[in-house]
Amino acid sequence: MHDELTFPTLPQIFLKSPRRSPEALGRTVDAQLRMLVRHAYERIPFYRDYWKHTGFHPDDLTGRTDLPAIPMVDKDMIVEAGQSVLDPCVPEEELDTLSTSGTSGRAITIRRTIRELRVSRRSYLRSLFYVGARPWHRFVTFASTWLHSKRGLFVRKICKTQHLFPKDSLDQQIETLKSFRAVGLAGQTGGLYLLARELLRRGTHHPLKFLAPTGATLMPEMRQTMRDAFLSEPRDLYGAVELGAVSWQCRRGNYHVDADRMAVEIVDDAGKPVPHGQTGQVVCTGLYGYTMPLIRYRLLDVAALSVRTCDCGIQFPLMEPVQGRINDFLPTPQGDLVSPHFLFHIFDHAGGSPVKEWRVIQRAPEDLTYEYVPEDDFSSAALEKGMQAIRERFGAKTQVRAVEVSSIPMTPNGKRTCIVSQLRTEDVTGMRPWDEAVTAGMAQPCN
Numbered sequence: 185m186h187d188e189l190t191f192p193t194l195p196q197i198f199l200k201s202p203r204r205s206p207e208a209l210g211r212t213v214d215a216q217l218r219m220l221v222r223h224a225y226e227r228i229p230f231y232r233d234y235w236k237h238t239g240f241h242p243d244d245l246t247g248r249t250d251l252p253a254i255p256m257v258d259k260d261m262i263v264e265a266g267q268s269v270l271d272p273c274v275p276e277e278e279l280d281t282l283s284t285s286g287t288s289g290r291a292i293t294i295r296r297t298i299r300e301l302r303v304s305r306r307s308y309l310r311s312l313f314y315v316g317a318r319p320w321h322r323f324v325t326f327a328s329t330w331l332h333s334k335r336g337l338f339v340r341k342i343c344k345t346q347h348l349f350p351k352d353s354l355d356q357q358i359e360t361l362k363s364f365r366a367v368g369l370a371g372q373t374g375g376l377y378l379l380a381r382e383l384l385r386r387g388t389h390h391p392l393k394f395l396a397p398t399g400a401t402l403m404p405e406m407r408q409t410m411r412d413a414f415l416s417e418p419r420d421l422y423g424a425v426e427l428g429a430v431s432w433q434c435r436r437g438n439y440h441v442d443a444d445r446m447a448v449e450i451v452d453d454a455g456k457p458v459p460h461g462q463t464g465q466v467v468c469t470g471l472y473g474y475t476m477p478l479i480r481y482r483l484l485d486v487a488a489l490s491v492r493t494c495d496c497g498i499q500f501p502l503m504e505p506v507q508g509r510i511n512d513f514l515p516t517p518q519g520d521l522v523s524p525h526f527l528f529h530i531f532d533h534a535g536g537s538p539v540k541e542w543r544v545i546q547r548a549p550e551d552l553t554y555e556y557v558p559e560d561d562f563s564s565a566a567l568e569k570g571m572q573a574i575r576e577r578f579g580a581k582t583q584v585r586a587v588e589v590s591s592i593p594m595t596p597n598g599k600r601t602c603i604v605s606q607l608r609t610e611d612v613t614g615m616r617p618w619d620e621a622v623t624a625g626m627a628q629p630c631n
């Protein structure tokens with residue numbers, strides 16, 4: 185039975201799929217979706233029961249346009265489903281495990297076969313390939329859950345790679361980078377940012393051919409620090425441990441959806457697709473995750489599909505950058521919501537950012553604390569301009585306190601928490617359409 189499951193080949197992933205016309209690729213994706221959904225219905229107890237209960241049947245699905253007929257799932261549902269979300273016919277010894285740290289909510293353990301992991305890994309390597317990475321490049325990765333311990337034969341035999349680990353001191357990390365003469369650097373956004381900052385602090389830099397951070401929202405000041413330290417434009421990858429790459433920046437800086445491996449929808453709170461260009465929640469279906477399917481899986485991120493096109497040669501459709509996680513949106517006393525992206529840009533008209541790092545703590549809709557680490561050429565006038573921008577956006581009732589700190593805490597796995605929500609549930613009830621899915625008062629990392 186398992187032999188009938190299809191997987192894309194290496195040439196398909198690297199060369200053929202990204203160049204196929206959207207229509208041709210769409211036909212393949214539709215066929216793959218039908219197969220995956222049929223498989224989930226026949227083999228996975230959780231999906232069979234859930235869909236029977238909600239009245240969905242695989243015969244109702246012809247392709248991507250019918251996805252809204254399938255009820256969505258989220259992390260909590262998958263975690264609670266336990267073993268019933270696994271294909272019982274796959275022997276335990278064939279399975280590998282991916283786990284999230286649990287800093288962005290609840291931890292989830294994903295089980296995948298070697299073949300399934302290979303598809304994810306190749307799609308990740310593809311995203312690096314399209315920003316200029318080549319197998320003969322000396323390549324350093326900042327270790328994260330993205331790169332699995334079991335490297336493929338190709339990577340092991342051909343590629344010159346080294347790893348950095350968050351537990352290494354910055355001295356060790358810089359030593360690895362220099363002595364290995366790395367020209368490529370990829371991995372955890374938070375870790376790469378700290379490394380970049382340390383290089384600049386020492387008045388040095390390490391030029392790279394390519395730089396690919398992933399795992400957290402890449403804030404403008406982080407991007408700038410990396411650009412200065414590595415003399416290379418960071419190419420961001422947006423994804424999730426559960427699913428792998430969802431979209432990634434090409435040479436032109438546009439985010440292409442990983443469209444041959446992932447069906448991405450942007451939906452409103454009822455699960456209905458919103459028009460291109462309009463923001464909504466990101467919902468993904470991994471097309472080659474048979475063992476533990478994630479079908480219409482809500483990521484709790486807010487983004488938009490793009491109406492723009494890209495001339496880089498990759499035909500995959502475009503997405504706008506993720507605006508933040510749902511919990512990162514800040515309610516105002518007037519009852520509307522402010523995107524975390526607004527806070528990334530408060531110094532746009534202040535003649536440069538006066539802060540190296542920051543986070544915002546919201547204790548009540550009208551009570552904000554802006555903690556910051558001052559820039560070397562700190563200007564209190566520029567800081568005040570930023571605070572004024574926040575006050576204008578949140579309204580006159582809002583109190584904004586700026587507090588200087590020596591550092592902003594980072595989670596052990598290198599994620600930065602830029603929005604800390606300490607709101608009581610009753611402060612936000614009814615304000616955010618997705619509130620039934622979130623817990624107020626929980627600190628959420630940027631990604």
Ligand SMILES: [Zn+2]
Binds near residue numbers: 435436437496
């Ligand atoms: Zn492009």
